[in-house]
Amino acid sequence: MSAEEQRPADGLRCLVTGASGYIGGRLVPELLAAGHRVRCLARTPAKLRDHPWAGEVETVRGDVTDAASVAEALRGIDVAYYLVHALGTGSGFEETDRRAAETFAEGARAAGVRRIVYLGGLTPRDVPERELSPHLRSRAEVGRIFLAGPVPATVLRAAVVIGSGSASFEMLRYLTERLPAMITPRWVHTRTQPIGVRDVLRYLVGSAGMPAEVNRAFDIGGPDVLTYRDMMRRYAAVSGLRRRVIVPVPVLTPTLSSHWVGLVTPVPAAIAKPLTESLRYEVVCHEHDITRYVPDPPGRPLPFDDTLALALRRIGEAKVTTRWSNAAVPGAPSDPLPTDPDWSGGSLYHDERSMPVTASREALWRVIEGIGGDNGWYSFPLAWAARGWLDRLVGGVGLRRGRRDAQRLRAGDSLDFWRVEEIEPGRLLRLRAEMRLPGLAWLEMYAETDAEGRTRYRQRALFHPRGLAGHAYWWSVSPFHSVVFGGMARNIARAAGQGQGAPRRG
Known part of the structure; x- marks a missing residue:
């Protein structure tokens, strides 16, 4: 039986984890527009209540590391979107990511979920996984856990995601706008393949309808392969700024780079570190097989310059629906206000x-x-x-x-x-x-x-x-x-x- 024949008349029943984050907050309305029913798993459901789509979804409280809440959230679900990471700089986050993925995979099996869709990171083919940065390594491991699990999985691997409010876009934007001349780390010469957030969402939504026999990873990226220096100079051109002078030096380590980014841009060092670490590696798509199941319409994926122009227009119109800072900052307190003074x-x-x-x-x-x-x-x-x-x-x-x-x-x-x-x-x-x-x-x-x-x-x-x-x-x-x-x-x-x-x- 095909995926279309299995689909309920009123759409698939989808679970979205990480709905309070940048991608999750944008995916929910896209799934609703596609006719699916949506349930959100959130540690703090109150964070979702003011979204325009809050009244159209079911929200359950829980955490992906807690088997009981995962089981409750996955009950009756057809497709489960896994959009969470234990983003942090201290030791232990890799173990947390691993345990959460294993808990989720087992919960999906027990609940009869038809597919898990995971958005991970694009990794270089010529670098052994053990030599990758901890954050890239952890994302690769989570993808492997889902692909080796009992539930068919779609693992989408993206490099730099560009869109109004994304951490990568904010980092690019502020570095370029505030520094007409800059001394930069060597990673500005590393090639990467950015992708617009609209195309990421299109692939995520389309992945829900993949045939049951599909269980694999897909590289997703835009049509342009660029260095970070190319991206800064093209941002300057699209936004009407003068050409930027960029001088790379070999002395800025990822840790120093993250603090430098933290001082110049709104992105704090705790989030800038995994972003700058990933820029050390050349991450370019080696296939575009996703189009077998989610065809690209004419003009898509969007070219880099068009993606920048769209993001800038959304900012100018004050129509930024989610931002990188929607998700909790690593190390920030999450305790609710005490009602008892003592x-x-x-x-x-x-x-x-x-x-x-x-x-x-x-x-x-x-x-x-x-x-x-x-x-x-x-x-x-x-x-x-x-x-x-x-x-x-x-x-x-x-x-x-x-x-x-x-x-x-x-x-x-x-x-x-x-x-x-x-x-x-x-x-x-x-x-x-x-x-x-x-x-x-x-x-x-x-x-x-x-x-x-x-x-x-x-x-x-x-x-x-x-x-x-x-x-x-x-x-x-x-x-x-x-x-x-x-x-x-x-x-x-x-x-x-x-x-x-x-x-x-x-």
Whole structure:
């Protein structure tokens, strides 16, 4: 029986892991548009609730390393998309990736899943796997686990994925725009075969309908084979910049390169390291057999210049649906805000401010929801900038991540060195710090109406210290709170009163 004959009348039942990430967040609406039913597996389902497609999917809480939650998520599923990795720089992530893949493969067998679709990395054919970077090696191993497992698998292997908001695109964009002349590592001469995110999604969706006998890996890439220097110069040409002067030197190791990238671009060293490590190897497609099952329409895959132009247009139109920073940053805290001040037997420091506002709650909310990114933090810009640079120097995310959308936020969005943990439109914005800190920190902003019907702005900063260093940190910065947090409250209230919130589109 063919795959088409097996397909239910209302589409295949698909599970998407990593739906809060860059690729997963874009794959879900593509699957829905293709007529499939979608279930998402997420450690924090709240991160998905504000996506435009949230009401059209089923979301279950779980983790790919937990066999019980994997079994529940895979129940009744036809095709399972595996889009997660234990991205990190410390030891142990390879074992985590291996264990998660084995758990998922066994869970798929037990649930009667027809196919696993995995997006991995393109690896060089002439380099033994043991000599690859840990991240490329781990991705190759995960692909092997699925291909050797009991469920037919499609393993798509891509090199550099280019699209608005992708980590590779952001790295290319900021290096090129900010450095008209640069000294670069030797990897700028290494050939690679970039692919546009739209083509990656097309191959992912098409893989769901492959015949049951197909169990193999496919190289996927765009039509252009380029060096990183070629990509920077072509980015400059497409975006109307002057030709860049690029001087490669042999002394920048992948670790040094990642810190250099972390200082110049919004991509922190923890994420830049696996990207720069992969650029050491020539990764070029050796076949294009995917077209036997997912034919390319005319003009596809998109050429590199067209992919760049499309990404830049999406950024200019503020239509970036997902970003690399959608996924949690390695090493960033994920603990929810404690409701008990004495949680875990520790202290919870707080700084609370409240200000009257001579404007409506709606006007105040526009200012609150528009905070960060190009709009700044309404207080002592030099102090915020210095804190961002300090965070970058120690390997943190810094302030350069900006915003996904200039006006609207949703749960799970990154916002400079914060992440939106909770948002109640018109009332509450709660941010969790992802900067490097000796503890956990949150910032809450409220638009409220008092007993007499007047608008008030309320702001609360909370900090749960970790050990003696955490207590010392809080007391060392508390003298500056009146300037930073007090000024922030006053300036937000003033901005609302002056109608400075960005007007809504649509």
